[in-house]
Amino acid sequence: MSVMGLAHVAIQAIDYQTTIAFYTEVLGFKRGHSWSLPSFQIQEASMLISPDQRTCLEIFDNDAVIPAQGKKAASEEEIAHGALLHLAFYVDNVDEIYQRALDHGARVFVEPGQLTLGEPPLVVKNALVHSPNGEVIEFIEDVNFDMSLSNKK
Numbered sequence: 001m002s003v004m005g006l007a008h009v010a011i012q013a014i015d016y017q018t019t020i021a022f023y024t025e026v027l028g029f030k031r032g033h034s035w036s037l038p039s040f041q042i043q044e045a046s047m048l049i050s051p052d053q054r055t056c057l058e059i060f061d062n063d064a065v066i067p068a069q070g071k072k073a074a075s076e077e078e079i080a081h082g083a084l085l086h087l088a089f090y091v092d093n094v095d096e097i098y099q100r101a102l103d104h105g106a107r108v109f110v111e112p113g114q115l116t117l118g119e120p121p122l123v124v125k126n127a128l129v130h131s132p133n134g135e136v137i138e139f140i141e142d143v144n145f146d147m148s149l150s151n152k153k
Contacts, residue, residue, distance in 0.1 A: 005054060005055070006055050007055065007056065008047065008055060008056035008057060008058045009055075009056075009057055009058070009087060010057075010058040010059075010060065010066070011057060011058070011059055011060070011133065011135060012060045012061075012062060012064060012066070013059050013060065013061060013062060013133050014062050014133055014134065015062070015132070015133065016044050016059065016061045016062065018105070018132050018133070019059055019131075019132065019133045020046060020048070020059060021104075022101075022104055022105065022106070022131055022132050022133070023048050023057060023059070024048065025104065026097075026100055026101055026104045026106075027051075027089065027097070027101075028051045029048040029049060029050055029051065029057060030048070030049050030051075031046055031047075031048055031049075032046070032047040032048065032049045032056065033046070033047050034046040034047075040064055040065050040066050041063055041064055041065045042060055042061065042064040042065075042066070043061050043063060043064070044060075044061040045058065045059065045060045045061065045064065046058075046059050047059075050089075057087075085136065086128065086135070086136035086137065086138050087135055087136070087137050087138070088137075088138040088139075088140055089137065089138070089139055089140070090140055090141070090142050091139045091140065091141060092141070093141070094112045094125050094126060094127050094139050094140070094141055095112050095127075097139050098111075098112050098127040098129065098139055101129045101131070101137070101139075102129065104132070105131075105132035106129035106130060106131050106132060106137070107129060107130040108129065108130075109128040109129050109130050109136060110126070110127055110128040111127060112125070112126070112127035112139075113125070113126070113127070122143065122145070124140055124141070124143045125140070125141045126138055126139060126140040126141070127139050
């Protein structure tokens with residue numbers, strides 16, 4: 001018995017339709033199953049399927065009463081600290097998806113650039129934005145984080 005991968009991450013949307021549009025139109029997710037669940041006051045929920053069809057984002061409407069890590073920000077200026085720090089997506093081209101996200105309402109957090117991590121150095125190209133819904137999203141070009149594999153000849 002073992003973990004096979006990450007199934008999904010759940011997000012509560014301030015504006016449900018705008019959040020769905022951002023992830024589908026900008027990041028290429030497709031809308032899968034949608035539902036409501038009155039026992040949790042969920043009027044709208046959808047599972048968005050990643051382009052590689054291996055992971056999903058579960059999007060809940062703003063009024064859903066669901067268990068959460070951290071707390072909802074009371075305003076745009078308030079930063080909520082919780083266990084989830086950011087969502088990271090592998091992308092073909094950081095610069096292009098970064099600009100596309102900004103064109104669709106995301107806000108600048110970290111502009112595209114190269115970052116060197118640790119010893120031995122691992123160079124990654126990435127950028128971060130705040131989505132229109134407020135999640136911190138990292139775009140990262142494909143990199144092998146398994147140093148035991150990258151050091152084999």
